[in-house]
Amino acid sequence: MDRLDFCLSVEGADGLDDREWMIANGLAGYASGRLDGSAARRHDGLLVAALPVSGRTILLDRIEETVIPAAGASAFALFDALVEVRLERGMPVWRFVRDGIELERRIVMPWRQNTTLLSYRLLSGGPDIGLEIRPWMHFRGNDGPADQPLYPPVLSWHQGGRIEVTQGAFPPLRLAVRAAAMSLVLGEERTEAAFYPIEAERDYTARGPVWNPGRFMLRLGDGGAELIASAEPWPAALAQTALDALAAENGRRDRLIAHAVPAVRDAVGQRLVLAADAFLFEPRGRFDLAARALAQGDDVRSVIAGYPWFNDWGRDTMIALEGLTLVTGRPDEARRILRTFAAYERDGLIPNNIPDGGTEGVYHAADASLWFFHALDRYLAATGDSETLALILPVLRRIMAAHRAGTRFGIGVDPADGLLRQGAEGYMLTWMDSATPRRGKAVEINALWYNALFVMSGWLAAEGDETGAAQIREEAARVRESFNRRFWNPETGFLFDLIDGEDGDDPACRCNQILALSLPHPVLESERWASVLSVVERRLLTPFGLRSLDPAAPDYRSSYAGDLHTRDFAYHRGTVWAWLIGPFVDAWLKVHPGDRAGARRVLSGLVGHLDEFCVGTIAEVFDGDSPHRPRGCPAQAWSVAEMLRAWANSAP
Template sequence: MDRLDLCLSVSAPDRLGEREWMIANGLAGYASGRLDGTVSRRHDGLLVAALPVSGRTILLDRVEETVIPADGAPPFALFDALVEVRLERGLPVWRFARDGLELERRVVMPWRQNTTLLSHRLLAGGADIGLDIRPWMHFRGNDGPADQPLYPSVLSWQQGGRIEVTQGTFPPLRLAVRAAACSLILGDERTESAFYPIEAERDYTAHGPVWSPGRFALRLGAEGAELIASAEPWGAALAQNADAAWAAETGRRDRLIAHAVPAVRDPVGRQLVVAADAFLFEPRGRFDLAARSLAQGNEVRSVIAGYPWFNDWGRDTMIALEGLTLVTGRPDEARRILLTFAAYERDGLIPNNIPDGGTEGVYHAADASLWFFHALDRYLVATGDDETLDLILPVVRRSLDAHRAGTRFGIGVDPADGLLRQGAEGYMLTWMDSATPRRGKAVEINALWYNALTVMAGWLDTVGDGDGAAQAQVEAARLRESFNRRFWNPHTGFLFDLIDGEAGDDPACRCNQLLALSLPHPVLEPAHWAAVLDVVERRLLTPFGLRSLDPAAPDYRPSYAGDLHARDFAYHRGTVWAWLIGPFVDAWLKVHPGDRAGARRVLSGLAGHLDDFCVGTIAEVFDGDSPHRPRGCTAQAWSVAETLRAWANSAP
C-alpha cells in the first residue's frame, strides 16, 4: 500500500493510544491528538490557531462525539466503535462500525487558514442517525500551563445557527455546523477537569479546566455533516465545505510530491516530502518585518523547529533548509527563508530563536550563523542564484568580520591559532544547549567555521573581491592546520569534543566530531575520516540516529525521561538525535564512495518510525538504549529534513 494512504491497526487499543496525529496549516497553527480520539498533551487541540499577538493559541481543545442509533438502541461514544485509522496523503481518517452502522470521520485544515473542518459520514446502516458533538475549550497559549484559570466566556449568536465564543482578550472562536438537520443545545454548559497523561509523565501539571457551551445535535445522513472551527472571519471560515477543503489539500500535497526531486518519489520519500511541508510557515504576526520584506518584493518565511511547542530556531532552520526546501523542489521558499533570517542579523549573528508571537530575535548561539553560511551555500549550489547572493553578501561579510574581531557571548577567533572559541557565563551556545556547558573551542563549531571561510572565499571571488577571497583562504588554511594538530587525539583514535575548555580538553566520544568530515568542505584530513566514522558507527549509531554520548561514558543517560531537570541532564548525554543521520550518511558516502546501499540501510529504522509515535513524521529524540523510545517533540523539522536529504542521497 502507498505509504501516504497507510492503514494502522486497532487490534491493540493500548498501542493505538500511544500513537498521535498532527496536521499543520502553513501559519504554524496545527491540530493534534491521539489516534484513539483522546488528547494526551496540554498542547493538543482540534484548533491551535497561530494568532498575530498571542502566538499559537488553543481555541478548541477537543470534542466529545456520541452516536444515537435510529432504531432506539443505546447511544454510544463514537470512538468506542473504532475499527480503522488511516492516512490519506498524510491526513487522518477514522472508520467506526457497530451493529450494522459504519461511519467515517476526517479532519483537515485549509492551507494558511486558522480553520479546522471535522466531518462525519454515514457509510452504511440505512436510516439517518443522530450525532451529538460537544466542543470543549480552554483558551490559552499552546505551551501555557494546563491549570491556568478559565477566562469568563462570552457566547454570541450568529445567523444560521453559528456561534462565537470569546474568552479573555483572545480573538473569538467561531463554530458552525453543516448538516441535514441540526439544533444547538446551549445552556447545557459544563466545566470539567481534563487530564493530559504526557504532561504527568514529564512532571508538568497534568490537570486543567475545560468548558463547553453546550452541544450540537445533528442528523447524520448520506450527505454527511461537518463542524467548522475557525479564528478567521466568517466569510473565510465558511468558504469551503469539508469535501472541497479535503480535495484542495490532498491536491496541494500531490503537487508537492510532483515537484520534489525524483530520488524521493518512492513511498518513503513521498511521505517525508509531505511531512516536510508542515514546518514551512508564514509568520504573519511579524508586521514590521513583513512590511519591509514586501516593500522589497520578498515574502517572509520561516521554519517551525518542532511541533507542538518549539517556535523558529536559527540553527534548526539552517540545518533543515536543504531537506525541507531544495530536496522538495521549493527553492523559492529557501530564498525567502534566507532573506528573512538575513534581515534579523545583529552583530554578525542570526537569531538562536524568535519567540512565539514576537518580532525580536534572541541571539545566544555560536553555531546558528555558521549554519547560515552552509544553508546559503547549499541554496546557491542548487540554484546558481547570483541575485540572492548579491542581496545577502553584505550580511555574511558583516558576520565574517564580526567573528574575526569577536562579537557577543565570547564568540571570536583566537589569534593564537585561528580557531573559533565561544563562551559566556550562563549561556549554552552550541546545539548542545541544555545543561551541557562547552565553553572553549568546540569541534563542530570549528568545522562549521572552516566551511564558512571556504564558501565565503568562493563567493568573494565570484563578485571580484580577490583580496577578500585570498584572506579567507589564508585563514581557512591556518584553521585547518591548527584543527588537525589540536583536535586529533592519538590516544583515543578520534577527535576531542572540545579543546581549551574550562576543564581542559574534553576527550568524550560524541557525535559532534562527525561534522569535521561530513560538511561539504571538511576540515579533517582524509587520513582520519575512516577512523572517526568507525568509532561513531560502533559507539553512537542506532536505528534512529546517533547517540549524543558514548554509552561507556560515566555521565551517559540511557533514557530521556523524568522531570525537566532529569531530561535536561540527559538531553545531550546519550539521547539519540535523528537529525544526525544526515551527517552520518554524508560521512559514510565519503568514506565508502558509491555505497548507497550501505547508507540506505542505516535509514531503515527511521523509515519504519513513520508509522509510529506521531504517524507520518519523525520525533525529535529517542532514548539512548534499546528499544529507543521516541521522546520530545512529536514532529521535528531537522529530523524530517535530514532523513529526507539522506534518503535522496542514498537513492539507488
Template sequence: MVTPTPWNLTVPWNNTQDEASKAVLLSREWLLTNGTGGYASGSLSGVVTRRYHGLLVAALPAPLGRMVMLTQVSEEIRLPSGEIVRLAGQEYPGNPLTLDWVNRLVEFRLESGLPVWRYQVGDYILEKRILLPYRQNTVHLTYQLFGGDGAARLRLRPFIHFRPHEGRVDEPMREPYEVTAQGSHVEIQPVKQGSEMGGPASCPALRMFPAIGPGALVLDGGSCHDIFYRMEFRRGYEARGEVWTPGYFRFTLERDQVASLIASAEDWETILALDPQQAWEAEIERRRRLLAAAVPQARQGPAAQLVLAADQFIIAPTTRMADVARAQAAGDELRTIIAGYHWFTDWGRDTMISLEGLTLITGRATEAGYILRTSAQYIKDGLIPNLFPEGEREGLYHTADATLWYFHALHRYLQYSGDRNTLNILLPKLIDIFRHHVQGTRFGIQVDPGDGLLSQGAEGYQLTWMDAKVGDWVVTPRRGKAVEINALWYNALRLLETWVREERGDHEAEEIREQAEKAYHSFNQRFWYDQGQHLFDLVDGEKGDDASLRPNQLLAISLEHPVLEQRYWKPVLDAVAKNLLTPVGLRSLAPDAPDYKSRYDGDLRARDAAYHQGTVWAWLVGPFVDAWLRCHPEEAGTAFNFLEGLIPHLQEAGVGTISEVFDAEEPFTPRGCIAQAWSVAELLRCLVKTKHE
C-alpha cells in the same frame, strides 16, 4: 519520469480492549498544520493527553502567538435501536480509562497526509476526517455514514479553553465567555475585562456552525473539571485542568450522508468561502502538487510521506506582522521554519540545517530564497537569531553555530538554484559576519588570533546545539573551542573565500583564505585524540580538553569543505559507528561515559540531564551518511541501511513524521517533539542521496 501517487499510511493495530491496543491509541498522535504556525493535533484515541492538543490551535499576531481555542469535540452516535456509542472521551484522575470505543475503531490512516478514522458502529461504518484549510485558522470535521438501515443521530460537543498553547492546563478560566447564537451558528468570545494585552480577552471570536447538515445547536453550556492530561503528568508538569462547553450540535444521518462542523477564528466571509468538499479537494490538490514538485526520488514510498511531513514546518508566520511588511516591501515573502511540534518556534540553527531537506529536495527553492534573504535581515553583530520566542517580535541571539550553518544552507541553495543575484545581495552581510567573528562579537564568540580557531562561551549561556540548561545548571558545558563549531567555521571560510573570489577577485579573498589555512592546520594539530582514535569534543575548555566521544566530530568530515585531514576520516567514522550509531539515529554520548543516560524521560530536570548525554537524535543520521559516503563513495546501498530503522517509525509517535529524539537503548522509545524539522529533513535528504526508492 516518476509520477507522484497518492500516499496513504495506515497504522496497524489490534482493535480489542486489551492494554496493548489502548497503549497504541494513546501513544500515537496525529498532526495537521495550516502553513502559518497554527495546527491541530491529538492522540489517535481522541483523548486529550497534552496541553498542546487541540482541534484548533490558532496562530495569532503578537503578543498572542499560538492559542488553543477548540480543545476537543466529543462524539456520540445514537443508533436506531436506541444504543448510544461514544467515540471519544476524557480521562479523569483516579478513574480507569476504559476507552470503550477502542474496539469500534477499525482503521486509522493518513490519506495524502490527512487523518481519517473509520469506526464500526453496529451495522454502520462512520468515517471521520479532519482538515485545516491552508493559511486559515479554521478546522473542518466531517463525518460520513456508510451501511446500516435507518437514521442515526450524531451529537458533537465542542470543548474550549482559550489559552496559550504552552500555558498551564490548570489555569482557571477566570474570564466568562460570551455566546452569540443565530440559528445553528455560534460565536464564542471571552468577555473583555480590562485591557490586558495577550490574555484570552484579546483573542478573536471562535465561530462554529454545521456546514453540512442538517444540524441543530443545543445550548447547555458548562464546565468540565479535573480533566487529566497524562503526558503532562509524565513530563512533570501540572496535569489537571478544565474546559468549557457552550452546548452541542445534533445531526441526523442516513446512509451515505455527510455531516460537517466548522470551527474558525477567521471572519465569516473567509470561513464561508469554501464548503467542506471544496476545501478537501483543494487541499488534496495542493498536496498532489507538493509531491509533483519534489525531486523524482521523493515522489513515491516513504520519501513521499516525508515530503508531506516537510510541508508542516514551512510557514508564513502571522505573529510578526512588521517583518511581513518589510519582506513584502523588498519584493519578498516572509517564510520561516518551525523547529518542531508541538512546542518549538522558529530556531535559526534548525532552519539552516533543515533547509535543504525541507525546501530544496521538495522543489521549493523559491521559499528557500525567501528564508535566506529574510533571515539576513535579522543579522546583528554578525549573528543570526537563535530563536524567536512564542508571541514575541524580537529574536534572541545566543548561538555560536546558527550563523555558520547559514553559510552551509546558502551553499546548498546556490547549488540547486544558481541564484547569483541573492548571493550578491547577501555578500556584504557575509563579509560583515566574517569580520565580527575575527574581531569578536557577543557571547565570547571570537577567533583566537594565535591559532585561528573559533572560541565561544559566556556565563549563563549555552551557545552550541548541545544547549540543555536547568536553572543555573549547565548540563553540557562546552565553553572553549568546540569541534563542530570549528568544522563549521572552516567550511564557512572556504565557501566565503570562493564567493568573494568569484564576485570580487583574488585580492579581496586573500584574507579569508589565510584565516582558513590557519584554522585548518590548527584544527588537525589540536583536535586529534590519539589515545581514543577520534577527535576531542572541545579544546581549551574551562577544564582543559574534553575527549568525550560525541557525534559532533562528524561535521569535520561531512561538510562541503572537511577540515579534518583524510587520514583521520576512517578511524573517526569507525569510532562513531561502533559507539554511537543506532537504528534510529546517533547517540549524543558514548555509553561508557560517566554521565551517559540511557533514557530520556521524567520531569524537566531528568530530561535535560539526558538530552545530550546519550539520548539518540535522528537528525544526526544526516552527517553520518554524508561522512560515510565521503569515506565509501561507492556504497550508497550500505548507507541506506543506516536509514532503514527510521522508516517504521512513520507509524509510531507522530504518525507520518519523525520524532525529535529517542532513548539511547532498545527499544529506542521515541521522545520529545513528535515532529521535528531537522529529523524529517535529514532523513528525506539522505533517502534521496542514497537513491533508494
C-alpha cells in the same frame, strides 16, 4: 514499506495509545491528538490557531461525539465504535462500526487559514442517524500549563448552526455545523478533569479545566455533516465545505510530491516530503519584516523547529533548509527563508530563535550564523541565484568581521590559532544547549567555521573581490592546520569534543566530531576520516540516529525520561538525535564512495518509525539504550529534513 498511506485496524486499544497524529496549516497553527481521539498532551487541540500577537493558541481543545441511532437503539460514544484509523496523504480518517451503523470521520485544515473542518459521512445505517457534538475549549497558549486558570469564555453570538465564543483579547472562536437537519442546545458546562496523559509521564500537571457552551444536535443524511472551527472571519471560515477543502488539500499535497526531486518519489520519500511541508510557514505577525520583504517583491517565510512546542530556531532552520526546501523542489521557499533570517542579523549573529508571536530575535547561539553560510551554500549550489547572494553578501561580511573582532557571548576568533571560541557565564551557546556546558573551542563550531570561510572565499572571488577572497583563504588554511593539530587525539583515534575548555581538553566520544568530515568542505584531513567514522559507527550509531555521548562515559544516561531536571541532564548525555543521521550518511558516502546500499541500510530504523509515535513524521530524540523509545518533540523539522536529504543521497 510499499505504500504512501498508513492504516491501523483497531482491536481494543492496541496501537492507539502510543500513536499520535498532527496536521499543520502553513501558518504554524495545527491540529493534533492521539489516534484514539483523545488529547494526550497539553499542547493538543483540534484548532490551535497561530495568532499574530498571542502566538499559537488552543481555541478548540476537544469534542465529545455521541451517535444517536434510530428509535429503540442505545446511543454510544463515537470512539467506542472505532474499528480503523487511516492517514491518507498524511491526513487522518477514522472509521466506526456499531449496531449496523458505519461512519467515517475526517479532519482537514485549509492551507494558510486558522480553520479546522471535521466531516462525518454515513456509510451505512439508514437516514435517521443522529450525532451530538459537544465542543470543549480553553483559550490558552499552546505551551501554557494544563491547569492554567480558565476565565469563562462568553457565548457572544449565535444564529442557526453558528456560534461565536470570545474570551478577553483573543479573537472569537467561530463554530458552525452543516447537516441535513440540526439544532443548537445551549447550556454551559465546565470540568476541571481534562486529562493529558503524556504530561503526567513528563512530570507536568496533567489535569486542567475546559468549558463548553452547549451541544449541536445533527441528523446525518446522505450528504453527511461537518463541523467548522475557525479564528477567521465568517466569510473565510464558511468559504469551503469540508469535502472541497479536502479535495484542495489533496491536490496541493499531490503537487508537493510531484515537485520533489526524483530520488524521493518512492513511497518513503513521498511520506517524508509531506512531513517536511508541515514545518514551512508564513509568520503573519511580523509586520515590519513583511513590509520590507514586500518592498523587495518577496514574502516572509520561516521554519517551525518542531510541533507542538518549538517556534522558529535559526540553527534548526539552517540545518533543515536543504531537506525541507531543496530536496522537495521548493527553492523559492528557501530563498524567502534565507532573506528573512538575514534581515534579523545583529552584531554578526543570526538569531537562535524568534519567540512565538514575537518580532525580535534571541541571539545566544555560536553556530546559527555558521549554519547560515552552509544553508546559503546549498541553496546557491542548487539555484545559482546570484541576486540573492548579492543581497545577502553585506550581511555575510558583517558576520565575518564580527567573528574576527569578537561579538556577544564571548564568540570570536582566538588570534593565537585562528580557531573560534565561545562562552559566556550563564549561556550554553552550542546546539548542546541544555545542562551541557561547552565553553571553549568546540569541534563542530570550528568545522562550521572552516566551512564558512571556504565558501565565503569563493563568493568574494565570484563578486570580483579577489583581495578579500585571498585573505579568507589564508584564514581558512590556518584554521585547518590548527584544527588538525589541536583537535586530533592520537590516544583515541578520534577528535576531542572541546579544546581550551574550562577543564582543558575534553576527550569524550561525542557525535559532534562527525561534522568535521561530513560538511561539504571538511576541515579534517582525509586520512583520518575512516578512523572517526568507525568510532562513531561502533559507539554512537543507533537505528534512529547518533547518540550524543558514548555509553561507556560516566555521565551517560540511557533514557530521556522523568522530570524536567532529569531530562535536561540526559538531553545531550546519551540521548539519540535523529537529525545526525544526515551527517552520518554524508560521512559514510565520503569514506565508502558509491556504497549507497550501505547508507540506505542505516536509515531503515527511521523508515519503520514513520508508522510510530506521531505517525508520518519523525521525533526529535530517542532513548540512548534499546529499544530506543521515541521522546521529546513528536514532529521535529531537522529530523525529517535530514532523513529526507539522506534518503535522496542514498537512492540507488
